[in-house]
Amino acid sequence: MDQKNLEYLQKTLDYLGFGTRLNEVLESAVYRGLDRFSLGINQRYIPGEFRSDPAKGVDQMRFEINFSKAKETGVYFLNSYEGSLIRYNTSEPVMQRFELERDNRMSALQCYKLLCGLSLQKEILVKNTSGSTEGERERVPVWFRLDLSVTGNNGNHPVNKFFPGYGYDLEQSIGKYPFKGLEDEEKKQAVTKALRYGNLVELSLSIDGKEHAVYVAANPRLKTLDIYSKDMQQLRDNQIFSSQKAEGQNTPRAFEGILPPPQVAKQFPWKQQGGDKEPKIGR
Known part of the structure; x- marks a missing residue:
């Protein structure tokens, strides 16, 4: 048994967010000289909307x-892992297989967030086409989001990647909405960082002259933010800005009933391919 190889695999498991619980069973499998093997582990996550009251529900992940x-x-190499999520309010699992190299080494927590339908930003290495050195690579911040409405023949959901050229400006999207408290630059930076990590962030939003607690997540595909009421019903711009509508229009106000989401045409303008420390705001 190659001790250095074993230690490297154990460190990789820890880096990916699986901790050290699998160290002994991993050592046993390597010692036996198996050509291929899989290790299973269960982990629980507190949904972002229950962060202030974890007793309300817990999400279950199986890896x-x-x-x-x-x-x-x-x-030995750690090639891939399958993540299966059962949310606190559902019984049907959502699953995804992540190839570590092809999918840019997503951690367990990042896998969980993507399976929840959230988007996150991650720096990845890409070929530097403008560099003079052949094969030179550079780090580029890229947004990731799973298309959970589509399942391929292999059972996976498409992994959508939004590169800087796609033009998603998170700060501009935040500035579009009348959030309260973000006049404080330090808090605004913390919120921005949390959204980039793929967190669901709780903020106060002014709607019809009143302040309401809402949850916010980044949406790079539509170049905007996803905003939800406290009971996780999505709010649309025509609800949030209803008081700015011309008088006489019969537009429902934001908390007088949630409008159904509009039909969005299927467009694919992005490039599609198929444990970090975080701030404490949201998840």
Whole structure:
């Protein structure tokens, strides 16, 4: 058994957010010399909307982590893992397989957030086309979001990637809405950072002259924010800005009934391919 190889795999598991609970069973599998094997682990996450009151519900994640041994060298590799999420209010799991290299080494927490339908930003290495050195790579901040409405033949959902050229400006999207308290630059930066991490952030929003607690998440695909009421019903711009409508229009106000989401044409203008420390705001 290659001790350095084993230690590297254990460190990788810890880095991905699985901790050290699998260390002993991993060592046993490597010691037996299996060509391929999988290790399972269950983890629980507190939904962002219940962060202030975890007793309201917990999301359950099941991970199956896949290892294989190279025939030539006998070195083991952590190749991929499958994540299966059952939310506190559903019984049907949402699943996704992440190939570590192809999918830019998503952590367990990042997998959970993506399966919840949230978007997150992550720096990835891409080929530097403007550089003079052949093969040179640079780090680029890229937004990730799963298209949970589509399932491929392999059971996976498309992983949508939004590069800087796509033009999503998170700060501009935040400034569009009458949030309270973001006049404080330090708090605004903390909120922005939390949204980039894929968190659901609780903020106070002025609607029809009154302040309401809402939840906010980044939406790079539509270049805006997703805003929800306290009971997680999505609020549309015509509800939030209803008081600005011309007099005489029969526009429902934001908290007098939630409007159904509009029909959005299927467009794919993005490039599609298929444990970090975080701020304490939202999840």
